[in-house]
Amino acid sequence: MNSDTTSGAGFNSEKKMKFQKNFPHVISITSGKGGVGKTLTTVNLALSARRLGLKVLVLDGDMGLANVDVVLGLQARYNINDVLEGRIGINSIILDGPLGVKIIPSGSGICQLAQLSFVQRIALLEQLEQLNEDFDVLVIDTSAGIADTVLHLNSVAEQSIIVTTPEPHAMTDAYAMIKVLSDQKKQPNISLMVNMAKSEMEGQQVYNRLSDVANRFIGKDIKYLGMIPFDPQIQKSVAQRRAASEFTTHTNAGQAWNKIAQNIFDNQGEPGIREQDQIWRELVWVNQSNAQLSSI
Numbered sequence: 574m575n576s577d578t579t580s581g582a583g584f585n586s587e588k589k590m591k592f593q594k595n596f597p598h599v600i601s602i603t604s605g606k607g608g609v610g611k612t613l614t615t616v617n618l619a620l621s622a623r624r625l626g627l628k629v630l631v632l633d634g635d636m637g638l639a640n641v642d643v644v645l646g647l648q649a650r651y652n653i654n655d656v657l658e659g660r661i662g663i664n665s666i667i668l669d670g671p672l673g674v675k676i677i678p679s680g681s682g683i684c685q686l687a688q689l690s691f692v693q694r695i696a697l698l699e700q701l702e703q704l705n706e707d708f709d710v711l712v713i714d715t716s717a718g719i720a721d722t723v724l725h726l727n728s729v730a731e732q733s734i735i736v737t738t739p740e741p742h743a744m745t746d747a748y749a750m751i752k753v754l755s756d757q758k759k760q761p762n763i764s765l766m767v768n769m770a771k772s773e774m775e776g777q778q779v780y781n782r783l784s785d786v787a788n789r790f791i792g793k794d795i796k797y798l799g800m801i802p803f804d805p806q807i808q809k810s811v812a813q814r815r816a817a818s819e820f821t822t823h824t825n826a827g828q829a830w831n832k833i834a835q836n837i838f839d840n841q842g843e844p845g846i847r848e849q850d851q852i853w854r855e856l857v858w859v860n861q862s863n864a865q866l867s868s869i
């Protein structure tokens with residue numbers, strides 16, 4: 574990553590050294606139900622991490638309407654499919670976002686990683702290994718639901734953040750996600766973030782219910798990251814396609830995201846000790862994880 578991307582973002586080398594020993598390399602943002610705020614969470618965590626001086630790469634693993642690039646006020650000309658089809662090298666598809674966040678734009682190749690052929694995976698790995706960027710943290714925005722690729726992307730992460738709203742369907746689907754992730758051979762730490770909550774209390778209640786059920790029925794401890802208030806300004810900003818960085822600092826929701834990011838990057842007990850190349854190998858090598866493989 575260019576050195577200029579680390580300046581002007583509150584970079585503090587002493588603090589950064591501390592973070593590098595303590596935070597997870599790979600964080601996935603996932604959910605059972607769509608439209609709960611995964612992409613906004615991805616973007617806000619990425620921007621917050623940049624403010625803390627971390628080098629951040631976002632992998633957009635969802636092809637929703639409001640993709641990472643759109644929410645950041647960018648437009649991707651190329652995506653991972655152009656790379657897979659040999660039209661362009663990986664370094665040419667990376668987008669430069671606000672504050673120096675780097676983004677690998679979505680494409681069906683990433684969204685259907687579990688369906689890629691062996692040859693395609695090797696080609697993708699070769700490309701990823703050629704990335705000019707190095708990163709302190711990779712944030713993966715996944716699709717909703719328990720498709721093979723979503724499970725695989727979560728298995729690459731040290732920490733999976735499950736996003737839910739207080740809405741009963743979203744909670745039921747969040748529980749299904751927790752259950753399926755807990756059945757996998759390679760499990761990330763699972764934490765919960767409650768978005769669009771009316772109050773701290775409502776967020777806490779949603780967490781209590783889900784963690785209680787997860788504990789009782791699957792013996793799984795879920796960490797609570799906190800809640801993001803429902804904030805009409807967020808909807809306005811998204812509709813106007815204003816870059817997310819604007820509302821991260823000025824709105825209640827933005828500040829709540831910032832606080833959660835600070836907790837993640839400050840308080841991790843165990844370091845993410847993988848080499849970057851190993852992360853890429855785990856990412857493309859679906860066989861090593863739990864996703865069912867299509868024919869190679």
Ligand SMILES: Nc1ncnc2c1ncn2[C@@H]1O[C@H](COP(=O)(O)OP(=O)(O)O)[C@@H](O)[C@H]1O
Pocket residue numbers: 604606607608609610611612613614637639768769801802803804805807808811826
């Ligand atoms: N905290 C919030 N307050 C108000 N609206 C929100 C909030 N978080 C998300 N939204 C709304 O939900 C929509 C979906 O969010 P998004 O991050 O795209 O969800 P997902 O990626 O899970 O599909 C946003 O476009 C926005 O209108």
Ligand SMILES: [Mg+2]
Pocket residue numbers: 611612613635637639640
């Ligand atoms: Mg999304």
